Amino acid sequence: MVKLRAKCILVGDAAVGKSALSQMFRSDGSHFQKNYSMTAGVEVLTRTVHIPDTSDGVELFIFDSAGKGVFLEACEKLWEQPAVLCLVYDISSEQSFQNCGQWLERVRGHSQGQHVPGVLVGNKTDLAARREVESGLAQEWAESQGLEYCETSAKEVENCEAPFLILAQVFHQLYQDRLQAIQALA
Amino acid sequence: MIDAALSSSGAQVVLATSSDENYPPENIIDGSTETFWISTGMFPQEFIIRFSGTQKIRLVTIQSYNVKNLKIQKSTFSDATDFEGIIDKEFEHTEGQLQSNDFALNGTRATHLRFIITSGFDHFVSVHRVMVEGSSESNL
Numbered sequence: 001m002v003k004l005r006a007k008c009i010l011v012g013d014a015a016v017g018k019s020a021l022s023q024m025f026r027s028d029g030s031h032f033q034k035n036y037s038m039t040a041g042v043e044v045l046t047r048t049v050h051i052p053d054t055s056d057g058v059e060l061f062i063f064d065s066a067g068k069g070v071f072l073e074a075c076e077k078l079w080e081q082p083a084v085l086c087l088v089y090d091i092s093s094e095q096s097f098q099n100c101g102q103w104l105e106r107v108r109g110h111s112q113g114q115h116v117p118g119v120l121v122g123n124k125t126d127l128a129a130r131r132e133v134e135s136g137l138a139q140e141w142a143e144s145q146g147l148e149y150c151e152t153s154a155k156e157v158e159n160c161e162a163p164f165l166i167l168a169q170v171f172h173q174l175y176q177d178r179l180q181a182i183q184a185l186a
Numbered sequence: 187m188i189d190a191a192l193s194s195s196g197a198q199v200v201l202a203t204s205s206d207e208n209y210p211p212e213n214i215i216d217g218s219t220e221t222f223w224i225s226t227g228m229f230p231q232e233f234i235i236r237f238s239g240t241q242k243i244r245l246v247t248i249q250s251y252n253v254k255n256l257k258i259q260k261s262t263f264s265d266a267t268d269f270e271g272i273i274d275k276e277f278e279h280t281e282g283q284l285q286s287n288d289f290a291l292n293g294t295r296a297t298h299l300r301f302i303i304t305s306g307f308d309h310f311v312s313v314h315r316v317m318v319e320g321s322s323e324s325n326l
Binding site: 179 | 206209221222229282305306307314
């Protein structure tokens with residue numbers, strides 16, 4: 001049995017629902033903030049995810065980072081040595097999707113050459129009528145960047161856990177791979 | 187020459203910030219590089235080795251994998267307090283083989299050594315063995 005710890009950087013444009021998503025995840029779907037409250041700087045939330053078919057867990061330290069550019073410099077100071085990345089856009093905002101590449105670059109700039117697994121999240125599927133970003137297109141881009149992909153609605157409590165479960169599993173797998181490599185050395 | 191950092195010499199790991207029950211910190215002081223302790227995510231990581239009594243330390247050798255920056259501190263008190271820094275070192279990245287680093291300490295006295303890994307070349311780092319060459323000093 002082992003409990004891993006992963007620093008999860010949560011980024012994306014302002015108001016795409018990063019805080020809503022992470023708070024829904026932490027509160028197990030019981031806390032949706034109805035009123036928008038802008039995150040200034042970084043808020044850290046933690047929750048332990050159990051890895052199916054094992055007795056292992058991954059404690060995620062989610063660094064919910066402000067989407068507004070004015071806070072960027074302050075946020076980036078806290079992104080050293082990221083373990084995993086959660087990149088969020090709003091499916092009803094083409095612009096928020098376009099900016100994902102830039103967010104990805106920023107976080108990867110702090111990885112010091114290490115592989116940082118990530119997931120791309122299309123949030124606000126409850127706004128399907130105003131959808132501007134097709135799932136297929138987003139998925140294709142995610143794959144081209146080596147990211148997993150999923151869509152969520154924090155408001156309708158749909159799939160909110162998925163991105164974090166994916167990240168925990170990927171990180172757990174990475175640990176198993178590294179263990180094997182080190183055992184082969186010794 | 188005795189290795190003071192062996193469990194068979196009475197040394198103990200009294201603190202470690204990661205614990206996978208299959209790779210316990212005791213593996214650092216069991217005299218073998220085949221067994222190891224592995225960090226389980228995030229930095230910094232640290233462990234503290236307590237010797238049986240005060241040692242006059244000539245040389246510390248650490249065998250590890252993917253450690254980038256290591257700080258070593260010592261305490262001369264029996265209750266592991268008032269650590270002071272003695273080493274701060276950037277390691278080379280070794281692909282496919284263990285890192286082995288020596289530190290000459292010229293007879294520094296210590297009851298405990300604290301090893302702080304502030305960064306790694308990977309998300310997870312392993313420590314296979316710590317050897318401490320020195321001589322035991324009777325407790326005054």
